[in-house]
Amino acid sequence: MKLTVDQADLAAAVGYTARSLPSRPPVPVLAGLLLDAADRRLRVSAFDYEVSADTSAPATVTENGRALISGRLLSDIVSTVRGDVRLELTGSRMLLKAGSARFTLPTLPLEEYPALPDPGPTAGTLPGPALAEAVTQVASAVSKDEALPILTGIGLRHDNKAGTLTAYATDRYRFAVRTLTWKDANLPDCTTVIPAKALTDATKAATDDSTIDLSMPTANSGLFTLRTEHHTTTIRAMEGELPKYETLFPTEFTATATVEIAALKAATQRVALVSTKKEGPIKLTFTTDNTLTLEGGTSDDAQAIDNVDTNLDGGELTIAFNPTYLTDGLNALTTESVESVQFQFTSPTKPAILRGHGSDDQALRYLLMPIRLTG
Structure with a gap:
């Protein structure tokens, strides 16, 4: 050589x-x-x-x-x-x-040295930037707990009739879902789970590629493949399935509220500073005078309060979230270059949905479990 x-x-x-x-x-x-x-x-x-x-x-x-x-x-x-x-x-x-x-x-x-695996035939084609964005967004909900390995993966679901590929992830406290329309996807309906870190690394490396050819795992190979003109990555699929997301996302809501993402993120981070525990909840009160009040801390320790503007459609509502999970969702939404988040509520004790204001059905949907407040 x-x-x-x-x-x-x-x-x-x-x-x-x-x-x-x-x-x-x-x-x-x-x-x-x-x-x-x-x-x-x-x-x-x-x-x-x-x-x-x-x-x-x-x-x-x-x-x-x-x-x-x-x-x-x-x-x-x-x-x-x-x-x-x-x-x-x-x-x-x-x-x-x-x-x-x-x-x-x-x-x-x-x-x-082992022989490199056969990448398999192409199942469909996606733009590199769109795939990288979708994977980055849903990775915000991936679990970091190795005790349940399947939750450290990202699910990929192909819908033949709709011609879509949906990426999704959950750690049981939040659920992120993003759908993409893909070209030449000529294969039966199928679902797989790919290790999140490997998939995120591979899609980030291909961000600058205009198109990526994908191969879905089969019973014979079990490999998921991303292929561009000069690059090929194969990833072995995980065994098992993630929880099904279709029934978890409500379709009817009692209230919606729109808030500027940058302002809400800054207020959340400020209020969370007084929490003695990283996962300590912050309380969000949406009022009919279009004010969102954020509160954190306890009466025995430091406390914080802050306000941001909102646009509320519905009755006054108070709900509490893990501030880290809330910030993760807001960060994921900003990858779509959206400026405002829309909250969709059914009740203070049931999951809320965060999505980009004015976004379509294929854009990121981030379902977030509330924390029950005591006292």
């Missing part, structure tokens, strides 16, 4: 694949990046049996070949050098030259 590649191209390829490397590989070879030089391109791959990443960069290849190099070390080196990078494999050592810098790197045994 002998080649020359531009540092920026190599850094992009190594960065794309290195994000999939396991922090604690079960066997040493899984910490490596597979380099394959042929046909005027350098292919860079990573695989840990759960997630694979595969991409390529243009290169001047004078000698075809393959090598397995420590991914973290290669990533650190490539990010610090400049100009053309020359790679040459000599026996079990890889020589890397860039400018005045010279590195000699050991290789890992190629024969022990």
Whole structure:
């Protein structure tokens, strides 16, 4: 193996694949990046049996070949050098030259490295920015509790008749749902759950791609695939199902209120400062004079109160939320570039729905469980 590649191209390829490397590989070879030089391109791959990443960069290849190099070390080196990078494999050592810098790197045994998985046929196509936005939004409701692994995933549901792909997530206290219309989605109705971190990383890496081809898991492979012109990521689907969201979201409401997101976020963060516990509730009182009053703290400790303007349609209502969960929902809504949130209420003790003011049925819906107030 002998080649020359531009540092920026190599850094992009190594960065794309290195994000999939396991922090604690079960066997040493899984910490490596597979380099394959042929046909005027350098292919860079990573695989840990759960997630694979595969991409390529243009290169001047004078000698075809393959090598397995420590991914973290290669990533650190490539990010610090400049100009053309020359790679040459000599026996079990890889020589890397860039400018005045010279590195000699050991290789890992190629024969022990697993074969990359077959990504499978394309099921449908989505714009890269839209998919990345949707996944980021619903990830706001993903559970961080590893005791229930299925809640650390993001559900994907394909509706053949509607031609849509719906992403959703829950931690039992909130539920986020976002729907996308996708092209050429010619497959039966299906549902899968994908590890949230892997899916979020993969879609963020493809944000700049105009289109992404997706493959849904099958009984034979169990792999979810994202593929662009030069990048491919496969992720093994999780076993099990997330709770069904259709029956959880009410369709009739007793009151609605619209509030500017920036003002509400700032007031929420201020009032939450007096809470002795991170999850301590803040009370929201929507009044008929179009004022929203936020209150936090207890009579025995510090207390806080703040007001923001609102537009209430319905009777006066008082409800309490976990301030972190409320802020997460507001942050998720701002990725749609909306300026105001619409609250939809049925009662102070039942879940409220947050959505962008004026948004359509496919936009983010964020269902938030209230906290019962005592005293």
